[in-house]
Amino acid sequence: MDLTILIVKGIIILVIFGITLLIATYSTYAERKVAAFLQDRIGPNRAGPWGLLQPIADAGKMFFKEDFIPSQASKWLFILGPCLAMLTALMSSSVIPFADSIRFAWNKVNYEIPVQAIEINIGVLYIFGVVSLGVYGIMVGGWASNNKFSLLGAIRAASQNISYEIALGLSMIAILMMTGSLSVRAIVAEQASFFEWNVFTQPLGFIIFLTCAFAECNRTPFDLPECETELVGGYHTEYSSMKLGFYLFAEYINMFVSSAFISALYFGGFHYPFMNEIGSALEKSLGAIAGHNLATAIQFVVFFGKIFFFIFFFMWVRWTLPRFRYDQLMNLGWKTFIPLSILNVVVTGAGLLYNFKYATWLIAIVMIVLAVMSTARAPKQAVIPQRS
């Protein structure tokens, strides 16, 4: 690899890193605004124009709070916990393909560099590895606090994350089977035409993936690791100041990364209808390099549009649904999602064998029919014995 590529790669990595942090920061603001709007309120509007400086004010507050470490806690693990959570959240953003590639000429050599921090052909495996490490951030934090409530919260978080990771992986396997590659870029490339987007070929897998992504991010309705009533807070009961900030911030980074993956794996990533036509038209009118880069910029914007929609969706759901009870959560994970995702894999495999991509619609149709039938047959009102 020559130096130019290295420098450009470095710049791309820095930009992606910066964008991730910026979006995570402003997600906290967006969360409060969206919450307020959904509840007919106005939300933060005092710090700066429309309250836009609110995240900075929040961060300032976090920094100046007392940094407290319980005397009986194991100090280094206590510090390590939030760092781990933050680190794993940030690491998983590195394999997201944000756009196609940028082209430029330098010293009479033409370069074409993909807009992605690292392009590895085991991207999906890498994500699984890093995401499953994220549990350690919570677990170490809860354990190191030396507090039984924190420990209980951490254990709950760990068991929840692990049980939903299985369904998450299984639902993704169907996509891997269809693409035949573990590279995220290859999966995105597979969805070039609109009706091949995985959300249309894998509707059930999409719903399972989406739900498990919610559970992985510990977002409502799966925010069981925290609970004021049972756990006096949760795995972060003993945390204060910026260490708590790291935990909360990691959640927002996770949300951003999950949204990016949902759009990359199921909504065609940076693809949009008539992308190739627009791209070639731009290249024809502006020249190969400028036109291509402009097309890449458009892809970038489109991709972020999808990501923002899903971030909004995460918040929308958070302020709509009540949280699950813990046994319901476990039932849903183990008794519903895992069997369904296995079924999804089997049907996808059969569909591939007979060259029918939309095979998993059969499951969806069967389920809808069953649901309608059960509604039709159900008695309107159960007969309740009257008290005399």
Added chain:
Amino acid sequence: MQLTNRSKQVSNKEMTLAEKMYLPAVVGGLAITIRHFFRKKPTIQYPEVKKYLGPVYRGHHILKRDEQGRERCTACGLCAVACPAEAISMVAAERKKGEENLYREEKYAAVYEINMLRCIFCGLCEEACPKQAVYLRHDRMVPVFQERDEVVYGKEQLVEKMDDRYIRVANSEVKATPTEPSLTRAAT
């Protein structure tokens, strides 16, 4: 026993599969919340925008003067007796010769103080006063205190200025609580 006709019988019937699948209910919930997202917000941006609170609102106290500018209060002490919070205290004095244009009766309040930290704005002082001397303005609130020694209002804060006379009128035309004197007088 039926208390209202809005009661609903509790039933623990089995859920149908559609209900068990949970998704239709989720979509329904999402539809409800997104409708609220686009709804007009009922919030009033308070310190900037103020609402007209009606002619019966009880705000800032005022000690009235009559048309010739004489203080109406005769320091009878009925308001202080009526006050449940014991916020009012006063020192009475006798009117001297030559002060007839200042005070309406022979006795007047040399000192008249209301402790605004104690006052609960019940308006009983207003009702007790036989001379129509004390009122609670409907159009002005007591400003926020910054210092402890600002909370006892003496006659400087209470007695009305002749160029800013308080008249209570019901006027729904006035949208915000008028704090400028011009708005108050325009309402007459």
